[in-house]
Amino acid sequence: MRIAVDVMGGDHGPGEIIKGAVQALPELSGKVVLVGPTEIIKDELSSHKYNTNKLDIEEAPEVIEMGESPTKALRKKKKSSIVVGANLVRKGKADALVSAGSTGAVMAAGLLKVGRIKGVKRPAISTVMPALKGETLVLDVGANVDSKPENLVQYALMGNVYAEQILHKPEPKVGLLSVGEEEKKGNELTKGSHKLLKNLDINFIGNVEGRDIFAGDCDVVVCDGFVGNIVLKTAEGLGNALFKMLKSELDESMLAKVGALLMKSGLKNLKKKMDYAEYGGAPLLGVNGVVIISHGSSKSKAIKNAIQVAQESIKKQVVSRIKENINERTGEING
Amino acid sequence: MRIAVDVMGGDHGPGEIIKGAVQALPELSGKVVLVGPTEIIKDELSSHKYNTNKLDIEEAPEVIEMGESPTKALRKKKKSSIVVGANLVRKGKADALVSAGSTGAVMAAGLLKVGRIKGVKRPAISTVMPALKGETLVLDVGANVDSKPENLVQYALMGNVYAEQILHKPEPKVGLLSVGEEEKKGNELTKGSHKLLKNLDINFIGNVEGRDIFAGDCDVVVCDGFVGNIVLKTAEGLGNALFKMLKSELDESMLAKVGALLMKSGLKNLKKKMDYAEYGGAPLLGVNGVVIISHGSSKSKAIKNAIQVAQESIKKQVVSRIKENINERTGEING
Numbered sequence: 001m002r003i004a005v006d007v008m009g010g011d012h013g014p015g016e017i018i019k020g021a022v023q024a025l026p027e028l029s030g031k032v033v034l035v036g037p038t039e040i041i042k043d044e045l046s047s048h049k050y051n052t053n054k055l056d057i058e059e060a061p062e063v064i065e066m067g068e069s070p071t072k073a074l075r076k077k078k079k080s081s082i083v084v085g086a087n088l089v090r091k092g093k094a095d096a097l098v099s100a101g102s103t104g105a106v107m108a109a110g111l112l113k114v115g116r117i118k119g120v121k122r123p124a125i126s127t128v129m130p131a132l133k134g135e136t137l138v139l140d141v142g143a144n145v146d147s148k149p150e151n152l153v154q155y156a157l158m159g160n161v162y163a164e165q166i167l168h169k170p171e172p173k174v175g176l177l178s179v180g181e182e183e184k185k186g187n188e189l190t191k192g193s194h195k196l197l198k199n200l201d202i203n204f205i206g207n208v209e210g211r212d213i214f215a216g217d218c219d220v221v222v223c224d225g226f227v228g229n230i231v232l233k234t235a236e237g238l239g240n241a242l243f244k245m246l247k248s249e250l251d252e253s254m255l256a257k258v259g260a261l262l263m264k265s266g267l268k269n270l271k272k273k274m275d276y277a278e279y280g281g282a283p284l285l286g287v288n289g290v291v292i293i294s295h296g297s298s299k300s301k302a303i304k305n306a307i308q309v310a311q312e313s314i315k316k317q318v319v320s321r322i323k324e325n326i327n328e329r330t331g332e333i334n335g
Numbered sequence: 336m337r338i339a340v341d342v343m344g345g346d347h348g349p350g351e352i353i354k355g356a357v358q359a360l361p362e363l364s365g366k367v368v369l370v371g372p373t374e375i376i377k378d379e380l381s382s383h384k385y386n387t388n389k390l391d392i393e394e395a396p397e398v399i400e401m402g403e404s405p406t407k408a409l410r411k412k413k414k415s416s417i418v419v420g421a422n423l424v425r426k427g428k429a430d431a432l433v434s435a436g437s438t439g440a441v442m443a444a445g446l447l448k449v450g451r452i453k454g455v456k457r458p459a460i461s462t463v464m465p466a467l468k469g470e471t472l473v474l475d476v477g478a479n480v481d482s483k484p485e486n487l488v489q490y491a492l493m494g495n496v497y498a499e500q501i502l503h504k505p506e507p508k509v510g511l512l513s514v515g516e517e518e519k520k521g522n523e524l525t526k527g528s529h530k531l532l533k534n535l536d537i538n539f540i541g542n543v544e545g546r547d548i549f550a551g552d553c554d555v556v557v558c559d560g561f562v563g564n565i566v567l568k569t570a571e572g573l574g575n576a577l578f579k580m581l582k583s584e585l586d587e588s589m590l591a592k593v594g595a596l597l598m599k600s601g602l603k604n605l606k607k608k609m610d611y612a613e614y615g616g617a618p619l620l621g622v623n624g625v626v627i628i629s630h631g632s633s634k635s636k637a638i639k640n641a642i643q644v645a646q647e648s649i650k651k652q653v654v655s656r657i658k659e660n661i662n663e664r665t666g667e668i669n670g
Contacts, residue, residue: 132576142514145522179477179564187480187561210565211572226522227562229514230545231569237546238570241467242577 001030002056003310004085004094007044008036008063009101010298017100018044020303025054028311033094035060035085060084066296070104074112082106086113089289096290096310098281100298107143110284110291117319119326122151123286124225125293126159127232128167128279131216137163137172138213138221141228141282149192152176152222153200157325158285159220160202165316166309172219175208177227183207189224197222201329280305283313285322290314336365337391337429338645339420342379343371343398345435345633352435353379355638360389363646368429370395370420395419401631405439409447417441421448424624431625431645433616435633442478445619445626452654454661457486458621459560460628461494462567463502463614466551472498472507473548473556476563476617484527487511487557488535492660493620494555495537500651501644507554510543512562518542524559532557536664615640618648620657625649 005021007014014036021032022045033056034041041057062080064073074083082101086109088094097114099106107125116123126139139155140147147155156174163172176194178186183194185207197204208218210231223231251257280302281294290313294306313319340356342349349371356367357380368391369376376392397415399408409418417436421444423429432449434441442460451458461474474490475482482490491509498507511529513521518529520542532539543553545566558566586592615637616629625648629641648654 130576132579145514177565179480179561179568187559190561209572210568210570211575213569214572214576226514226525227565230512230562231565233514233545234548234566234569235545235573237544237549238573239577240546241465241549242574244467 001028001311001314002033002088002094003028003030003096003098003307003314004033004035004058004088005303005307006036006081006085006097006099006101006106007034007041008060008081009099009106010294010296012297012299013100014040014044016299017303019048020298020300021055021307022048022050023300023304024307025050027308028054030054030095030311030314031056032307033058033088035088036081037061058084058088064102064105066102068102068105070102070108071112073105074108082109083113086110086291089114089291094289095314096292098292098294098303098306098310100281100294100296100303103142103293103296106291106293107284110287114287114289114291117286117288117323117326120154120158120286120322122147122154123284124151124155124158125282126162126285127282129213129232129235131214133216134169134219135167135279136213136216136218136221137167138223138228138231139285140223140225141232142225143284145224145226147189147224149189149196152189152193152224153196154286154326155222156197156200156202156204156220157329158322159222161321161325162283162285162318163219165318165321166312167219169219171203173203173205173217174220174222175205175212175218177210177221177223177231178207179209181207181209193222280307280309283309283318285318289319336363336646336649337368337423338363338365338431338433338642338649339368339370339393339423339429340638340642341371341416341420341432341434341436341441342369342376343395343416343436344441345629345631347632347634348435349375349379351634352638354383355633355635356390356642357383357385358635358639359642360385362643363389365389365430365646366391367642368393368423370423371416372396393419393423399437399440401437403437403440405437405443406447408440409443417444418448421445421626424449424626429624430649431627433627433629433638433641433645435616435629435631435638438477438628438631441626441628442619445622449622449624449626452621452623452658452661455489455493455621455657457482457489458619459490459493460617461497461620462617464548464567464570466549468551470502470614471548471551471553471556472502473558473563473566474620475558475560476567477560478619480559480561482524482559484524484531487524487528487559488531489621489661490557491532491535491537491539491555492664493657494557496656496660497618497620497653498554500653500656501647502554504554506538508538508540508552509555509557510540510547510553512545512556512558512566513542514544516542516544528557615642615644618644618653620653624654
């Protein structure tokens, strides 16, 4: 098993990325391939102790910056860490790619270099959100805007596999994100999707609403990428705002400060539950290899967790299970 | 000034609704008209002290239940509190309607009984969300799914008036909810809307993302009703989940409990900021009268605040200002 890690991605690369990769090694039953400028990687590695048998370097001198047009950058920068990493997966020289680089560029590299699974119309970015009970997988959170009902059906099949294998949910409950529980409530897309999802042999529980994501009564929530991305950023924004508001309320009183100190571990647990770093990254489902898109502000912990998620995805054969499901079960929707 | 209040709406009507109406009277420079079954109203009122000159009763023996089809209920139950209240506004016998009844039914009564402002294609439900700095008006949050760019332009104009007059924001910053700041990021709807909004003589700041709603850098956020409704319910759900998680973390340790007690006022302030009751209700903008849709779980405070918002909307002539804006400024989008 070989997991390619793009060391140049994100706000804290290469230092934190390499640190996270080194931290992941002890629990890894394979190798990490660090992809980036060899000199920089060697320099960073010199300050770490690690099992050298578990770490390879793949030279990639170029870097795709955050603002660049993904497709242009892919064409122009063939020696960038993202492209070189994706090509390792395409050629079978790596089983997975982990990158905290530009989401658009990693996604484009997944689609164009790693390639779609045959039969998958639109790969989807999925993300794990914390809930009162366990957690909820939401997809698509930004790969495709203006999805069609047949896309949402495939998101449901892919999310179903991922929730079962990686989130350890037997017969995951799959919901369709809409504006009311009744089948007739929603927009053209959800009404069309509901009809198809009903006929699919998965545990489809019908329409769910925004609040259900955080209740945890539903394991997989399926939606168009425009809507999913807005849900993700709304949740991030509100979470941050609440913690800041709480902090500013506390700063106003000495007594409250003492209180906060006493409840420190409780607050810390809560923040941990809300922290994307705990979940490692967002898998791009539907491409022909494991691709994990980590948050741009990932530090070592997020990268370490992303590598573990990648390892788990390889072990549980998520890609070939998705392949089987798409080929065998998409037919179900036509009866 | 006369404000009609549907006493039968919501989970806590008529008791809490009537209590809220009575609480609103001292600060009201007009009258409240309680709409519902006279006997029930009189019975409830007997336990309150109030200025009888400021309170009228309008008989409405029927009730529209939460699960009913709005349009059917409107046709069938002509003597329901929602229909009677809306008709008072249509006939000029009341200037505003406040109801915590079924959102669908209140909206339908607004559209079909009170009637649209001439030129408004789709009235929109708007809601105030708390932000780090002040608050943000979001619309549409559920009146229309599958909106068109020309609808979003009208939401912007209406939201602009409301934020200026009621939220006291001079030259409100208006943003378009999308998945990236760049004009080209988004779906067909937002790309089409962006082009039109650019040409409008308002303070349009371009695309904004989910997280910007809670930062407070933008005063009015415009979106399709499907997306807005999901944002609203996602925020409600996450807010509730966070408070519950915090509570369960605290329950686990005695020390944390003591801490929570010490920070009680801080937590209370935060909860207050997050509480929809503080904002009273969601105005239905674009109809020919003031219509405030209060939350189904409204208690007296929410109703009192909704009546105050209604009073403010009447005083500041929100309806006629929207009328002017729609007639004069919609033309701007064509240059």
